[in-house]
Amino acid sequence: MKILITGGAGFLGQRLARRLLERGNLMGKPITGLTLLDVVRPPDLGDERVRAETGDIADRSVLERCVGADTQAIFHLAAIVSGQAEADFDLGMRINLDASRLLLDVCRSLGHAPRVLFTSSVAVYGGTLPDVVRDDTALNPKSSYGTQKAIAELLLCDYSRRGFVDGRVLRLPTISVRPGRPNAAASSFASGIIREPLNGERAVCPVSGDVRLWLLSPQKAIESLIAGCELEQEALGTWPVVNMPGLSVSVAEMVDALKEVAGEEVASLIDWQPDLKIEKIVGSWPGAWETSRAEKLGLAADRNFSDVIRAFIAESKAA
Template sequence: MKILIIGGGGVIGQKLALALARTGHVGGTPISQLTLADVVMPGTVDAPFDVQTRTCDIANPASVANAITADTDLVYLLAAIVSAHAEEDFDAGMKINLFGTYNVLERCRTLDTKPMVILTSSIAVYGGEAEDPLGDHSYPNPQTSYGMQKAVGELLINDYTRKGYIDGRAFRLPTISVRPGVPNRAASSFMSSILREPLNGQEAICPVTGDFLHYYLSPRRCVENLIKAAQLQGADIGMNRVMQMPGKVWSINQLIAAMTNVAGSGPARLIRWDPQPEIKRIVTGWRWDIHADKAERLGLKADLSFEDNIRYYLEDDRP
């Protein structure tokens, strides 16, 4: 099996590559080659099979065509610009998040080999007048340009699968926390930084109140679910290839309490509460009463506790 990870330089892309390198197979099918592609050259991983790295700009059809070869069996499409960036720069969001997805699917269509394509979507597709609880069959009513672009990608995955061009599936990711690295331009970035920075001995700013509720998943569990996704049979998924990836709802106060339970009281004292209206405007439009019945039925899982999320960061990512 030859696998391409577009967005292979990002947090989830790198973790997915490492997990595939450890297992060496997907559902019992040996991996013969793994290619990591990103807009800048991604880091490589050690594996018992061939690993290649390359640049790929999904906004450029020629670049996409060079990355997706005729013998590519599985494409993970993780690349995107994040929520606040897409809201600030509408043109960039459309070019990368919407037309970038289209370029990838169009390239797969021309191959006539029906590769599997796994798209990471977002809970940002929910919102507006869609009624709680939300889930696989809720109609998308995004209230951000980023959410709109992801919702269009979901429709494309379904239609290209219906037409027989790809074997597609799309997963609406919860907010992934605790993410390693540094803050990015995602409106949700603080949901990792208020934990990551204090665990690293640094001050962090929380722009919302402690009772703010949200829907979370750890990076480790997200990667496990993405690998499981490639093992699902199309007949078991059904006509709608889009589903919610499982997560759990916690408040900011509960996140901080979990950190304290695992790491002691010191890190929480490094959090500075500083309301930021623009961030609050975006994130308070996000929904959290979300259910992932279909994915759970198919074997995908949420974290058991947010203490686990903290432990995974300490084990996998803390410098």
């Protein structure tokens, strides 16, 4: 069983790689090779099953180097995040759309229909949303990132329907709490307002407290990626897109959870500085959606956000 992870130097990519190596198998088969592809050099994981590849994922020859007739599972995590895709339209189109299509085309040319998992996002929704966003709610993205993700979903569905790949899409909630530093995602603050105060640093919250987010912890995200990859095509029926369970938490509730876990003083390190550009993008995303289908497929959210913060603290201490 050989696996490719695109975005393999990224936060989720590295974490997924470590978890897969630890597990030793996927889809019931031993993992014999794990290629990590990224535009920056993936870190050395000290495991001889790992091959690190550096290159531009929108370059066909790079993908052809990483996907072979023996590649049986692909986790396509590489992406230009929402804020950056809004700021640099061409870059977003090239990585989020063109590279995704190229990956599907390279798989198609090999002819063995490998399993391909795309991650998508709350950002595919937007505009006037019903009270409860459901699987059959139309996509009306209000960001270029959301548009590009929605297009990649449609492509993956059609390539799957035609038998070119055995594809599936997981629409992930916003991941919080991410370790590390802020990034160019419009939702970067959703980790920053927890992580920075816990590190004794000030953090800016660019949206108001009543903005509702749909959140998933990194731990649950990795579990979901593996479970999603292991789902049989039949289980997905005629629609291989899954709206992932999450926690619906307002920003004020996130801060309350931080107070509960770490105290008032820590929470007072948050500076409320509205940024209309960010509020416009993040406010267009659903703060929750219907998840019964995902639950039937065995996918699950975190129990509550305080526990998510506690897990982040425990992990930071262990690291």
